[in-house]
Amino acid sequence: MSKKSILEVRDLHTQFETDSGVVKAVDGVSFSLQQGEIYGLVGESGAGKSVTGRSIMRLIDPPGNITDGTVRFNDENLLTLPMAEVRDIRGNEIAMIFQNAMAALNPGYTIGTQISDVLQRHKDFNDKQARERTIQLLSDVGIPDPEARFDSYPHQLSGGMCQRVVIAMALSCDPDIIIADEPTTALDVTIQAQILELLSDLRDNYGITVLLITHNMGVVASTCDRVGVMYAGEVVEEGPVQDIVAKPRHPYTMGLMQAVPRLNDARERLESIPGDMPNLLKTPNGCSFHPRCPYDAEDCRNVDPSLDPLSPDDRSTERRTACLRTDEIDFDREMAEMATEADGKEGSPKPKIPNRGRTDSDPLIEASNLQKYFDPESQSWLDRLIGEREYVHAVDDVSLDIYEGETLGLVGESGCGKTTLGRVLSHLYEPDAGTVVYAGTDLTELDRRKLKSMRGNIQMIFQDPVSSLNPRKSVYEIISRPLEIHQNIADEVARRERVEELLDSVGLKPEHASRKPHAFSGGQKQRIGIARALAVEPDFIVADEPVSALDVSIQAKIINLLMDLQEEFNLTYVFIAHDLNVVQHIADRIAVMYLGEIIECGDADDIFTPPHHPYTEMLLSSIPPLDPSAETDRIVPRGTPPSPIDPPSGCRFHTRCPRAMEECKSVVPADHQFGEDHTITCHLFDDDRDHAEINALIAEQEAYGVPKDQLVDSD
């Protein structure tokens, strides 16, 4: 890596003037990008990382204002250049990629037109040249059949493909720098892996420098060369990625690293950072992290630490940290303790964690042959009546047992039907076929009144803490309403007491009851949602992606809370998530869904030890590893899930499966039992197949990462 610095940000200050005061979104940020590196800017929401990225491009609109600092690019200060010249640099030399690719493309034009427009404007290409270059760009970013795709509209492409188009557009004028603001946050893990791979390739092949803004430590660890950790508008630590991840020198970075759930440390309590990110209207005096810092000392409250190089004997001067007590805190011991905890379990044969739910009793919930189809949105009622009728196969012939007191994890890419299954299990949706038997009662046969009283036993926790609370109601109204319906606590005083008790059990204060949801942070809102679900003392809770909208440190707290509540009230959970790390952390058993079907199901430990279904394997290898030195040959997942309107024949996964065989295309695979309760639906494990072959396959999987030329072939 050459050490030539290409962009230098010095002492950047960006503020927003609001009615309630000045928000210091970026408060003295300095860093530099070196030619050809991927620099990660990581932090939780509100840390100021996006505003930093936009300030570099001067994309700050009133009431925002860049008040101080320099951004040096090609010996010029971008912050003082006339706007006309800045516009020339935008897109041409520094390009930007945003989180929501669908929104970044104009739905009214074909993607080809949109890219060639940019070329014609900045590069004076004629129509033919622009078209050729566009097709070249589309193929560079890995869009299959670029000539045909030239005339596609954005809505005809998947989210991942749109993100590729946006990257192609950013590349169109050969920029030196790409600023990627959360480019993979809206995407599935499998697609995320593909996009990250693409960014690395672009760096390797074209020497493009990337400023990658993200909240995901895994993304940083697997993609970046150097990292700056942001907190409350400041960079608190900076250095090469291996050092940041393995040897953090700032308590916040360490807290972040410990809060991330990792594979293979199942059902441990997660470390979490106490408190929330401070309100940027009035950041605390001294070190802005001190109110949450476990090493908080007198000095920290008065002196604002500057970002200084670590002592010279520590590797290099590239490491910088903003902590007064760096020398006093034994970071390595703290991190080592965490590592040995994990090692202890991995080194010795892992003691099998007993499944909490599994007893000899009957399952709490028995779902059999569930089916739920939806009408596609594009189909009008007239089509439905007289046309060829089509369905979205959201849930297709799913059978599932859930035992009292256990947590069943439900994982899969978006659109695989996991949310629908969750809602059918909680009987928010009536299944089209099949039955849900809850503690001996068939929910599908209940009349309305009985079903209503049944609702008290089954509750849901939702994904989006903003959307799941009615903004017009106070917390008290939100939590007390289910009580009114089910518990008949007519007494206002008793109800208020119960609400306060519930708030207490989810870690909120009684005085919060009178506030409206907007007064709370994301994590607190999620706690209110949990309190509402708990209000009627349910036995069974379906939690639909309850932590995916939250920051890492908050996520850890909510997961811990859910586990504590489970113990306290003997709850049974179905935990729906797309993040395997999170699921394995909380689940006793895991069911993997693909296009409306469960393709693998078993104890959490079994799911993560081979043999796997090839799809599970793909999901597992899509997770960006937290250890940047672990150079596993990751299988980069192929393609995107096919449309659930017309699912592929045979095994639904065969179109993306790296091990697909001839019979997979036509024959629906059967379930195969492994061990006690581990089911895989895949032809690879058919009985007539050679056992030696299967064993070889398992061995291969154990080695993790399969060279594609050694794939088991069908004949």
Place this chain on the structure above:
Amino acid sequence: MLSPNWTMLKELAAHRLGQIGLAIVAIYGILAVLGPVVFTVDPSAVAGGERYLGPSLQYPFGTDGYGRDIFALTILGARVSLYVAVVVVGISTTLGIIFGLISAYFSDLVDEAIMRAVDVLLAFPGILLALVIIAILGPGLNRAVLALAIAYTPIMTRIVRGNALAIREEEYVLAAKSYGESHWRILFREMLPNLTSVVIVQMTITFAFSILSEASLSYLGLSAQPPQVTWGVLISEGQSVIGIAPWVSVFPGLTIMFTVLGLTLLGVALRDVLDPQGEVNMTQDI
């Protein structure tokens, strides 16, 4: 703790635009109720020789072709015009909310039925629709009010439905279903409160338009019958003499304009006050 309504009023009183709006609306309200008592005038009385007098101290708005005091007539008309507007807005808003919510929430066939009916009604210009209804019912103030209420209901229905469709997808609606809330309560307790701002904005628009439409109907002789006076009647009366005696229509016109302005400002203020975020920048709202 203050009761929610009290805090809302206090906030409204502190809102700059709200103050102006409230003041205008209050003035009109008082004039409409008390005006005819103070300024006793017989709308059918004719003062010969004082036709088309310009505005003066004695006749602030001037006089019309029969020599009547337009200021007094305007105050007299306020009652009828405000009555029309309030009733039309009341009926069309109530019906629009009910149909719109039901249509959005119960989608499919119910939705199709309501929306196609709305499409049919919207296909005619509002005034034409009102004319058809009056042709069936016969002329008269109350019939005109009913006709206008029917004509404005589809617009409110459309707006409520469009916004309710988005709200239906919010997870708190699903949450309410999951703890067994009834459809009725989900519609009116969970969804409706989140529609207040759009409904209020549409109400102020309907208010203004219904005054104007009633004026048009009066002009055609299909609404208020003489000697009843409405602002619309005054405007249409002055229309033919706009060149020589503009005050005959201009002052009633300005009156309508200020009423609508006052209501709009009040609507804006209400929207801000009702917004749970409560952080709307007041100066940006004009």
